[in-house]
Amino acid sequence: MHYADATELAALIRSKQLSPVEVVKIHLDRIEAVNPQLNAMVVVVAEQALQAAKSAETAIIRGNDLGPLHGVPFTAKDALDTAGVLTQRGSLIFKGRTPDADATSVARFKKAGAILISKTNLPEFSYATETDNRxxxxxxxxxxxxxxxxxxxxxEAAAIAAGMSPIGIGSDVAISVRGPAAHTGIVALKATHGRIPTTGHWPQVPRRYWHVGPMARSVRDIALTYSILAGPDGTDGYATSPLSLDAGLGPQPGRPLRVGWLVRPGFGPISADVAATVEAAARALAGLGCIVEPVRVPALEEINGLEIYSRLHVLETKPYFARCTNGREPELFKIIAGILRMPDTAASDYVAAEQATERLKDGFADYFRKYDAFLCPVTPISAPPHHASEYVIDGERVTPRHILRATVPFNLTGMPALSIRFGTSGDGLPIAVQLVSRWFAESTVLHLASLLESVSEVRDLHPPL
Structure with a gap:
């Protein structure tokens, strides 16, 4: 049962075929069995979770109204505040920190009846493409x-992929839910910027690119949790659109969805097995009734999103992190220490980067005049070795930052983007594809993801643990 998805667990609990206590124990046992190999769970709240499960069981016996995730365990990235539970942000700077209130996303999961069982690991301050810290x-x-x-x-991704958690909450400023989902074979959604409040997430800089998003093993779980997480909270000024606002047209009689797909140019070198997986997903969608064709996106070819992201972030994050760590720099892990040593971005370069971001948005606005969705890679390769200093992709040497190349444009533009596994590398690792839609059209990417999931040959594969 540790590989049952949250939707199934909620149904079994509601129908009294499983008790919340049983479900929580199943996952705590799984954590004990495999977390020593993975180090994904960093603060396990077993006693608290079992007490919440007993309360959830009492509510069922009494016939109380039940939320959509009643009795289902969940996990949260340790960048999200959890009331009374350590939230240390992967850093010695925040060792022992225990917040008084839940992040909005955590509070909404709890209101839906879900039970927190653990916080999950992250790089220091959430700023790296490898999860490691001091x-x-x-x-x-x-x-x-x-x-x-x-x-x-x-x-979060490792915990869900390994069956230690059925569902969880991550966050994404450039790749951070979609890349880990791709590397571990699960599903993750970065909704339109502002759809899901980031209240209680740290860091907040730069807020216009940070997203909080659901991570799970099935598309239906992502759709369910998106409906729970989305909507204004009265605190996050970017979170203003109601969930009822959705720009997705959806499949209609006589109007199949139009999907453009792209591997190159625009994302730099892409490995052959990733390229083949994207093309296979394009064929699958065509076979399922969509109009699918290869495309070019001139704005992606003209504007390197990774370069402009770097210029924007250094100018904003460097002074922010410097204030937080003043006098304690020797305690920092190498990534944040490196950011503090980076040269400042000149104001003229910052303005140019902002203007390039606007042109990138315009380019996709033009693209979505014709198409409903965009299909592309998530990462250029499958999961790389720990702390690799460079990658060789399609014969070209690139730095590890290249892993962001196909995801960061959609943080800069704020469009919804979803990662779903659709293939396997030659050495047995998951390969995912990325589905992108116009702003506020989450229903489109969720529908297309469900189509791919319905024909996927890899949906029920699990890690060899």
């Missing part, structure tokens, strides 16, 4: 312990 250490990929699950929601 406080809680390195997380391993359940498919191959010598590989990374990615970052920054790498602990």
């Amino acid at each position: 406080l809680t250490g390195r997380t391993n990929n359940p498919w191959n312990l010598d590989r990374t699950p990615g970052g920054s929601s790498g602990g």
